[in-house]
Structures are given as C-alpha cells and as structure tokens.
Amino acid sequence: MRQSIAGTEARRLLGGGPVVLVTTAWRGNSNVMPAAYVTPVSFEPPLIGLAVHPTRHTYDMIRHSEEFALNLPSRELLHHCQYLGSVTGREVDKLDLTKLPTFRARHVDAPLLEGCVGYIECGVHDAMTMGDHTLFVGKVLAAQVEQGAFEGTWRLDDPDLKPLHYLGLNYYAQFGERLEARVPKPEEDASEEAGSERREAETEAERREREEEERDRRRREGESGT
Secondary structure (H helix, E strand, C coil), X not given: CCXXXXXXXXXXXXXXXXXXXXXXXXXXXXXXXXXXXXXXXXXXXXXXXXXXCCCCHHHHHHHHHCEEEEEEECHHHHHHHHHHCCCCCCCCCHHHHHCCCEECCCCCCCCEECCEEEEEEEEEEEEEEECCEEEEEEEEEEEEECCCCEECEECCCCHHHCCCEEEEXXXXXXXXXXXXXXXXXXXXXXXXHHHHHHHHHHHHHHHHHHHHHHHHHHHHHHHHHC
C-alpha cells in the first residue's frame, strides 16, 4: 500500500544530508544561517551549489561579498541549528546573541564555527535563479575536517565526531555506522553462473527422469492389460 504526498513534500524524501550552517561576512558584519539545499555540482573544478531564498539575509550577504563558508555541525550544536533558523540576521546579530565561538577561515572573511566537524570555504563561481530560490555555485577554496572524523568518508565511529543530518521540520539524526560494499569478483560471478547452470541441468535431468518413469509405468500397465 502506497500513499501520495504533496509535491512540495518530495524534498523530504531526499532528506538526510548533513546539516550545513552557512556563515557570511560583509563590511564588518557576520551572519550564520542553517541551509538544507546544498549539493555538489562539479568534481573538477570542485563546485558546490547552495540554494538561498532572496528574502534571507544570507542572500544579500553572499551577493555582496561573493563568498561564503559551509560549517557542518556535530550534535553539540543541535539546538543551535534549530534556533539559528528561527531568527533573522537583519534584526539580530546571531553570533553575538548565541555567543558561538568562531575562528578565522583560511581564504574567506566569513568566520568558521567551533563545534563543527567539517568546513568548506567557497567563492561564488556563478548564481542563477531556480524557481523561488537563487542557486549560488561556490568554488571550493579550502576544506578541512576535525581529526578522527573523516577518512575518505565520514568515519562515524565517534558520536561526538559525527555530522548532524537534517530530516525536516525540527528533526535531526546521526548515522549509525559506516558499511563497506564489496563488488563481486569475476570468478565469483563465474562460479555463481556455473552454479546456476548446474541447477538448470539438474532440473532438466529430473524432468527427463520423470518422463522416463512415466513411460515405463504406461508400458507396464499396457502389458498387464493384454
């Protein structure tokens, strides 16, 4: 049994990506905003897409500064993530209000937030209108992770070094464990195929044996009837 959901809810079926706190700076002012619409868009050069609604203060900050930073928080900032999305930087200084400690980025003016497990600094490479959002395409200028959190992928063996993942509304999650997939080797494929052929051959042999038994039975019945 399946049920239909509104098209506007379809985005939550794709939920589960890491929470991103976008930090920006312009003319001495800094801001931070949680964002759900973030995705890689190119491998070489490394480009990341960030969709921001034009009514957001972050939109103006990025448009003027032409740069931004992505901070991937751990569970330490769970409640901050929700709160930072409920107030606007046009009315309050979020970083001052929350007293979140920060440190200097390597290539952008936007501050980086303590309590995160990963950081990506971007310069705006392109911007385009996509529906009711603007997609800022950022070129990666620098990226860093907390030691022990990442090894080719997120390691996930320390709860304090796992990224938060946004599910929608005010729900978040942390992944349980890292699973490694293994592609079958050619000999395993051949072995499986040979096994399948053997099973088919055995089935064919059984069919022939049944047919032979049926012919013998009919012959015996015919002989006993004469």
